[in-house]
Amino acid sequence: MRRTRAAAMTGALLAVCASLFTAIPSAQAADSPGFHVQDGRLLDATGQDFVMRGVNHAHAWYPDRTDQALKDIKAKGANSVRVVLATGDRWAKNGTADVTHVVEQCKQNRLVCVLEAHDTTGYGEAGAAVPLSKAVDYWLSVKDALVGQEKYVLINIGNEPYGNTNYTAWTAETKTAIGRLRAAGIHHALMADAPNWGQDWSFTMRDNAAQVFAADPDRNTLFDIHMYGVYDSPAKVTDYLGRFVAAHLPLTIGEFGNKHSDGDPDEDAIMAAAQTLGIGYLGWSWSGNGGGVEYLDLVRNFDANQLSDWGTRLFDGPNGIRSTAKEAGVFGGGTGPGQQGSCAVTYRLSDWGSSFNADVTTRNTSARETLDWKLDFTFSGRQKINSVWNAKAVQSGTDVHITPEAWTRSLPAGGSVGFGLSGSSVGPNTIPGAFVLNGTTCAVS
Structure with missing residues (x-):
C-alpha cells in the first residue's frame, strides 16, 4: 500500500467472458521441496491446499516491533504474514542477516512468511520508486537467507510495481523478473503484484496473467491483487476473483482494508468471496500506518489488546481469520495425509x-x-x-x-x-x- 493512492477505475467493469484467458497446463511441481502451484491452487510442501489468512506487517519501518508483532499475529489466529522489506533504493535496506531473522521468527511462530520488496511501489508515477529489475537485484543480494526456506517462504517480487503510468509494461517486466530469479536458482513460489497501485483497474494483470504464468519455467507464480477503492461492490469483487478461478490461475488478495482514501472497499464482499472461492487474503496492516490512513491499523500502537474496528472485523467477523485460518501442513496443521487438495x-x-x-x-x-x-x-x-x-x-x-x-x-x-x-x-x-x-x-x- 502507498500512503496516498491514486484514484482508480472510472466506469463499470467490462463484462468480458472468462474465455479471454488461455488455458494453462497444471504445474509440474509435485516434487517441489516447498510451496508450489498445481491446477490453479497453492499447495504446501506436504501437498495440502494452503489458503492464506493473515495480515501485513511493516517490518522495514518498524523492525524493532517485528518479534512481538509476529507472536501477536499468530495469537490472533493468522496462518501467514506478509512482511514489508526495503531494497535500499528508497528505504534503508533489510540485509541478509535481517531477512534470516525474520524468516526464523515466522517459523518459530508457525506463520508462512510472504516477503515483499516495497521500493517498487508505484513505479512510473511515484518519483522515488524503482523498477522490478531493482527488486530482483535485491532478492539475489539476500539469496543466502532464502535458499532452503522454500517450505516456509514465498517471495513477493515487488509491491505494486506500477502506478497509473506506463503500466502496460507490467507483463514484459514481470516475465523478465521471474526469468532472472529462476536462472539464479531461486525456486520459491513467487507472487507477482498487479499494476495500478496493485488494484489492476486496467485489467492488465487479469488479461495477461496466463502468459506470465506460462513464462515461468517452474510454473510456480501466484498473482496478487490489492483490493481498495476499486472494489466497492460484490459484483466487482466476485467478477475479478472468479475469472482467475475459472481460468485455473492462482490468485491471492495481498492487501485490502475496510476503508481507503480512494474509495470505500467492500470488505464484507471481499472476505465472503475469498472464503467461497478458496482464495487467500492478507489484511493491511498490523499497525503503524500514517499519512492519513491510520484507520487501517488492525491494532493501535502495536498493542494486541487494542483492536481497531478494522481489526475486530478482520479477525473476529464473518469469514474472518480466527474462524477460517488453517495452519500450513508443514507445521503439522492442514488436512492430513492423502488429502491432496481435492x-x-x-x-x-x-x-x-x-x-x-x-x-x-x-x-x-x-x-x-x-x-x-x-x-x-x-x-x-x-x-x-x-x-x-x-x-x-x-x-x-x-x-x-x-x-x-x-x-x-x-x-x-x-x-x-x-x-x-x-x-x-x-x-x-x-x-x-x-x-x-x-x-x-x-x-x-
Whole structure:
C-alpha cells in the first residue's frame, strides 16, 4: 500500500467472458521441496491446499516491533504474514542477516512468511520508486537467507510495481523478473503484484496473467491483487476473483482494508468471496500506518489488546481469520495425509441451544468438474435436521447424506456449492469432524 493512492477505475467493469484467458497446463511441481502451484491452487510442501489468512506487517519501518508483532499475529489466529522489506533504493535496506531473522521468527511462530520488496511501489508515477529489475537485484543480494526456506517462504517480487503510468509494461517486466530469479536458482513460489497501485483497474494483470504464468519455467507464480477503492461492490469483487478461478490461475488478495482514501472497499464482499472461492487474503496492516490512513491499523500502537474496528472485523467477523485460518501442513496443521487438495468444506454453525442453523460450503479443489455430488458427515451429538435448502438431506441416526438439487448438481473445478440446514439439538452442538465428498475426505475449515 502507498500512503496516498491514486484514484482508480472510472466506469463499470467490462463484462468480458472468462474465455479471454488461455488455458494453462497444471504445474509440474509435485516434487517441489516447498510451496508450489498445481491446477490453479497453492499447495504446501506436504501437498495440502494452503489458503492464506493473515495480515501485513511493516517490518522495514518498524523492525524493532517485528518479534512481538509476529507472536501477536499468530495469537490472533493468522496462518501467514506478509512482511514489508526495503531494497535500499528508497528505504534503508533489510540485509541478509535481517531477512534470516525474520524468516526464523515466522517459523518459530508457525506463520508462512510472504516477503515483499516495497521500493517498487508505484513505479512510473511515484518519483522515488524503482523498477522490478531493482527488486530482483535485491532478492539475489539476500539469496543466502532464502535458499532452503522454500517450505516456509514465498517471495513477493515487488509491491505494486506500477502506478497509473506506463503500466502496460507490467507483463514484459514481470516475465523478465521471474526469468532472472529462476536462472539464479531461486525456486520459491513467487507472487507477482498487479499494476495500478496493485488494484489492476486496467485489467492488465487479469488479461495477461496466463502468459506470465506460462513464462515461468517452474510454473510456480501466484498473482496478487490489492483490493481498495476499486472494489466497492460484490459484483466487482466476485467478477475479478472468479475469472482467475475459472481460468485455473492462482490468485491471492495481498492487501485490502475496510476503508481507503480512494474509495470505500467492500470488505464484507471481499472476505465472503475469498472464503467461497478458496482464495487467500492478507489484511493491511498490523499497525503503524500514517499519512492519513491510520484507520487501517488492525491494532493501535502495536498493542494486541487494542483492536481497531478494522481489526475486530478482520479477525473476529464473518469469514474472518480466527474462524477460517488453517495452519500450513508443514507445521503439522492442514488436512492430513492423502488429502491432496481435492475438496474442502466450510461449516458455519449458528447455535441457539435447542435449535441451530448451519451454512455449508463445499469447494472442489481438483482439476475436474464433479456432477451429482454426494457429501457425507456424522453429527457429533444429538442433532436432528428439520429442513435443508439448495440440497437434499437424508439422516440416519447421526449419519447425514447430502445430495444436490437440480440447480446445484454441478461442482466445477475450482468452484464451490453452498447449502444450508436448520435443525434441533440436545446437549453440545459442534462442527462435524469429517466430511466425505464422493468418497474423498475433505479439508475442514
